[in-house]
Amino acid sequence: MALTRTTSGERWRIRPDGPDKVTGKLAYLTDMYQEGMLIGRVLRSPHPHAGIVSIRTDKAKRIPGVHAVITHADVPGMNRFGIVNPDQPVLCEDRVRYIGDAIAAVAAETQEIAALALESIEVEYVLLPVVDDPAFAQTKQAPRLHPGGNVLHRNQYGHGEVGKGFAKCKHIVEESYSTPRQMHTYMETEGGLFIPEDGGRLTVYSPTQHGYKDRMQLARILGLPEFNIRVVSSPIGGSFGGKDELNVQPYGALLALVTGKPVKIHNSRYESVRAGLKRHPMKIKMRTGVDENGRIMAHQVHIVADTGAYATLGAEVLNFAIEHVTGPYTYESVEVEGVSVYTNNGVSGEFRGFGGNQAIFALEGQMDRLAEKLGMDPWEFRLANMRKPEDPGPLGQTIVRTDGAMRTWESLARSPIWLRRHDRRTSEPWIRRGTGAAIAMHGSGLGFGIPDPAGGMLALAEDGKIEAIFGYEEFGQGLIATLELMLIEQFGFGAEDVRIVIGDTDLVPHSGSSTASRATSMMWKSLQKLRGPFLDRMLNEASKLLSQPADNLRIGRGGIWDKSGEHLLLTYALLARNISEEIRFQTHFPFPVSPTKRVGAHYLYTYAAVAVEVEVNVLTGRVKVLKQFHAIAAGPVMNPQGFLGQIEGGSGMAVGFALTEDSLMERGAYLTRNLDTYLIPSYADLNGEIEVHAIEELPEDDDHGPRGVGEIGSVCIAPAISEAVFQATGKRVNKLPIDPELLQETPDFLAKAVDGI
Incomplete structure (x- = not known):
C-alpha cells in the first residue's frame, strides 16, 4: 500500500478527536x-x-x-x-x-x-564538584553521585572471536559517533x-x-x-x-x-x-571489518550513555541500544559492550526510539563507510550482509520469522529517489545535492524478562453503546481512531455505536504501557480474542428476544440485523435494556516474548528502509531535506491516516535530531532555556515530499497481527541524511546535529571573484 493524504474511503475517515483538537475546543x-x-x-x-x-x-x-x-x-x-x-x-x-x-x-x-x-x-x-563528562565520571577521581558509584548499568553481548575476525579483514573502518541531548x-x-x-x-x-x-x-x-x-x-x-x-x-x-x-x-x-x-546523549565507538568479498567478519562496539543525575529507564535504554547496534546484518564475530553513567547533566530518559536512533545512526554510518572502502554500491553492500528470515535476532535470540528486511530493501531499491540518486544537478553552484539511505529492524514491546501485560475489555453499556475499554493513553498517536476503525472493520459496528474508554484507572483494565510501539498490536490481539465470545453472546441474547435462531442474525451498524443485512431487527439500546445479565468480556495476556532467555531481547520487529534527498548550501552549511521515501514492513495497516501521521511525525523529529536539536549544557547548566534557542524543525524545514510504502504482508503462520509504527519512522532518517550529505559534499558526519561549519566552503567562482576585488 502506497500511503498518500488523498486516498479516499471509509478507512480514511475523520479521526474522532480531530475536530476538537484542530479547533482548540479539546480540554487537555x-x-x-x-x-x-x-x-x-x-x-x-x-x-x-x-x-x-x-x-x-x-x-x-x-x-x-x-x-x-x-x-x-x-x-x-x-x-x-x-x-x-x-x-x-x-x-x-x-x-x-x-x-x-x-x-x-x-x-x-x-x-x-x-x-x-x-x-x-x-x-x-x-x-x-560538577561531574559533567561521562568518561571522567568513571574514573576514581570523580565524586560519587550515588552510593553505588557513577555507573548505573553495564551490559555486553558477543559471539565468535573478533580478534580472529579482524585478522581476516581486507578493510577495517573505525569511527566514533556522538548523538545529542534532544528534547x-x-x-x-x-x-x-x-x-x-x-x-x-x-x-x-x-x-x-x-x-x-x-x-x-x-x-x-x-x-x-x-x-x-x-x-x-x-x-x-x-x-x-x-x-x-x-x-x-x-x-x-x-x-x-x-x-x-x-x-x-x-x-x-x-x-x-x-x-x-531528554534523549540519552551517546558516544558510540565502532570498529568493523570486511573481507575482500565484502562479508562482515568482525564488529566491535563500545557505547557510553549519559543518563544524567538519576536512573529513569537508563539501563533499559542502554540494553536496547546494545541490541540494535548490530541491526539486520550477519557477522562472523561480534563484541558489544556498553555502560550507562551518572553525571550532573540533567536527567536523560525514555524517548521515541529508545536508544535505537543513536545505535542505528552509528551502525548505518559504518555500512556506508565500508561500502566506500570496497568500492561497492552501499545498498548492494547491505544486501550482501543481510540477515535471512530464518536467522536469529541481533542478540542470538529466536524471533518471529518475516522477510521484512528484504521487502523493505527491495522497495527502496525501486523507489524514484534511489533510482535518480546519481542526478545531482542543481540550479546554483553553491547548492550541492545528494541521496542517502538506511535500513533498520526495530524491536516492539519491552523485551524478554520485563513485565509486559496486555489486554482489554468489551462491554454492552446500559445506553446501548459498545464500550471498548483499554488501559492505554491518547497522546496524539491516533489510538482512539485506530481502535474505532478496528471495531468498525472487524465487528461490523458503526462509529456511532462505539464508545472508547481509555486512560482512567478507575474504569480500565491493566493493559500495559502506551510505549514501545506496542499499543496497536495489543489492541488488535485483544479484539481477536474478544470477538468470538462477545459477538456470540450478543447474538444469543438477541435470539432470545427475537425468538429467532442466532444463525439467522448478524451484527451490523446500529444493532442486530437479519442474516441478509436488509432489515434492522433490534437496536443495541433495546438489547441492552432487555438482557438479564450484563454482556462484558475481558482478556489478559502478556506481550509475546522470545523463548530465548536474554533480558531485553525482542521477539517482534518492525522493519524500515528510508531514502532521503538533500540539498546542502555550502555557503551557509545548512542542509535541506527535499524528499523522503519510507518502506515500512509492519504488518496490516489498521489506520492509514494514523500510520502516515506516525511516519511523518517521527521523521520530522528525526530531522531535528540530525540537523538542529541539542540541549546544550556547560558545567551541568543548560544553555538552552526556551524554544527561541532550541531549534525544532518548522514547516519550512518539513514541507518536502514524503512517500510511504506500507508492506502489509506477513507469513501465513504469523498470528501476531500489526506491528507498532510509533518509533520506526524516526530511526533511519539521521544516517540517511548523513550519507546524503557525504554524497553531496564528500564530507563524512560522525556527530549530530550536523555542524554547518563542517559543510561550509567557498566555491571556486566566489573565490575567484574575491581574489579579483
Missing part, C-alpha cells in the same frame, strides 16, 4: 480548572551539584495566601520515584544532583503568591490538576503514558493503598516518552492532600527544559 488535562483550586509551584535547585545545609520555610509559610509549603520531611511514604529504579528524590534531603532537582513545593491562591513563596524559601548550599518539545508541558476526594481518595488528572505505573508510584510516595488513587491520563498534548516517568505528579498530590484543596501545577517551558527528561 492541563486546561482543567476547579473553583477554589490552589496553584502549585516547585522550588528547584539552581546548582548542578551541591550539598544542602539547611532549608528554611518560615517566611514563605507566613505569606498571606500561602496554604502549604512542603519539604522532604512532609513526604509520608517513600521519598523516591522511578518506574524501575526508584533513585530520584521527590524532594531532596541532603544533596542536589542537577539543576532542576526539587527541594520544596508550595500551594498558594495565585501564581504571583506562589512565586513569592518560592523566593522566600531560604536554602543554604555547599557547592560540590521531546511536546506543546503541552508537564502539569495536572490534583483533587482530594471524600473518604481520603485522591484523583489525579495529569498526562502520563502509563496511568497504572503512576498510581503505583504515587501510592508508595503518599503511603496510601493504590485503590485510594485514581489516575486520569488522557488526553495528552504530546509525550514521545517524556511523560512516561513521574514529573509534577508527586508535588501536586502531596500539596492536595496537605491542603485538602484542589491543586493545579503546570510547568513553564523553562521549567520543563531544566526538569524534564
Whole structure:
C-alpha cells in the first residue's frame, strides 16, 4: 500500500478527536480548572551539584495566601520515584544532583503568591564538584553521585572471536559517533490538576503514558493503598516518552492532600527544559571489518550513555541500544559492550526510539563507510550482509520469522529517489545535492524478562453503546481512531455505536504501557480474542428476544440485523435494556516474548528502509531535506491516516535530531532555556515530499497481527541524511546535529571573484 493524504474511503475517515483538537475546543488535562483550586509551584535547585545545609520555610509559610509549603520531611511514604529504579528524590534531603532537582513545593491562591513563596524559601548550599563528562565520571577521581558509584548499568553481548575476525579483514573502518541531548518539545508541558476526594481518595488528572505505573508510584510516595488513587491520563498534548516517568505528579498530590484543596501545577517551558527528561546523549565507538568479498567478519562496539543525575529507564535504554547496534546484518564475530553513567547533566530518559536512533545512526554510518572502502554500491553492500528470515535476532535470540528486511530493501531499491540518486544537478553552484539511505529492524514491546501485560475489555453499556475499554493513553498517536476503525472493520459496528474508554484507572483494565510501539498490536490481539465470545453472546441474547435462531442474525451498524443485512431487527439500546445479565468480556495476556532467555531481547520487529534527498548550501552549511521515501514492513495497516501521521511525525523529529536539536549544557547548566534557542524543525524545514510504502504482508503462520509504527519512522532518517550529505559534499558526519561549519566552503567562482576585488 502506497500511503498518500488523498486516498479516499471509509478507512480514511475523520479521526474522532480531530475536530476538537484542530479547533482548540479539546480540554487537555492541563486546561482543567476547579473553583477554589490552589496553584502549585516547585522550588528547584539552581546548582548542578551541591550539598544542602539547611532549608528554611518560615517566611514563605507566613505569606498571606500561602496554604502549604512542603519539604522532604512532609513526604509520608517513600521519598523516591522511578518506574524501575526508584533513585530520584521527590524532594531532596541532603544533596542536589542537577539543576532542576526539587527541594520544596508550595500551594498558594495565585501564581504571583506562589512565586513569592518560592523566593522566600531560604536554602543554604555547599557547592560540590560538577561531574559533567561521562568518561571522567568513571574514573576514581570523580565524586560519587550515588552510593553505588557513577555507573548505573553495564551490559555486553558477543559471539565468535573478533580478534580472529579482524585478522581476516581486507578493510577495517573505525569511527566514533556522538548523538545529542534532544528534547521531546511536546506543546503541552508537564502539569495536572490534583483533587482530594471524600473518604481520603485522591484523583489525579495529569498526562502520563502509563496511568497504572503512576498510581503505583504515587501510592508508595503518599503511603496510601493504590485503590485510594485514581489516575486520569488522557488526553495528552504530546509525550514521545517524556511523560512516561513521574514529573509534577508527586508535588501536586502531596500539596492536595496537605491542603485538602484542589491543586493545579503546570510547568513553564523553562521549567520543563531544566526538569524534564531528554534523549540519552551517546558516544558510540565502532570498529568493523570486511573481507575482500565484502562479508562482515568482525564488529566491535563500545557505547557510553549519559543518563544524567538519576536512573529513569537508563539501563533499559542502554540494553536496547546494545541490541540494535548490530541491526539486520550477519557477522562472523561480534563484541558489544556498553555502560550507562551518572553525571550532573540533567536527567536523560525514555524517548521515541529508545536508544535505537543513536545505535542505528552509528551502525548505518559504518555500512556506508565500508561500502566506500570496497568500492561497492552501499545498498548492494547491505544486501550482501543481510540477515535471512530464518536467522536469529541481533542478540542470538529466536524471533518471529518475516522477510521484512528484504521487502523493505527491495522497495527502496525501486523507489524514484534511489533510482535518480546519481542526478545531482542543481540550479546554483553553491547548492550541492545528494541521496542517502538506511535500513533498520526495530524491536516492539519491552523485551524478554520485563513485565509486559496486555489486554482489554468489551462491554454492552446500559445506553446501548459498545464500550471498548483499554488501559492505554491518547497522546496524539491516533489510538482512539485506530481502535474505532478496528471495531468498525472487524465487528461490523458503526462509529456511532462505539464508545472508547481509555486512560482512567478507575474504569480500565491493566493493559500495559502506551510505549514501545506496542499499543496497536495489543489492541488488535485483544479484539481477536474478544470477538468470538462477545459477538456470540450478543447474538444469543438477541435470539432470545427475537425468538429467532442466532444463525439467522448478524451484527451490523446500529444493532442486530437479519442474516441478509436488509432489515434492522433490534437496536443495541433495546438489547441492552432487555438482557438479564450484563454482556462484558475481558482478556489478559502478556506481550509475546522470545523463548530465548536474554533480558531485553525482542521477539517482534518492525522493519524500515528510508531514502532521503538533500540539498546542502555550502555557503551557509545548512542542509535541506527535499524528499523522503519510507518502506515500512509492519504488518496490516489498521489506520492509514494514523500510520502516515506516525511516519511523518517521527521523521520530522528525526530531522531535528540530525540537523538542529541539542540541549546544550556547560558545567551541568543548560544553555538552552526556551524554544527561541532550541531549534525544532518548522514547516519550512518539513514541507518536502514524503512517500510511504506500507508492506502489509506477513507469513501465513504469523498470528501476531500489526506491528507498532510509533518509533520506526524516526530511526533511519539521521544516517540517511548523513550519507546524503557525504554524497553531496564528500564530507563524512560522525556527530549530530550536523555542524554547518563542517559543510561550509567557498566555491571556486566566489573565490575567484574575491581574489579579483
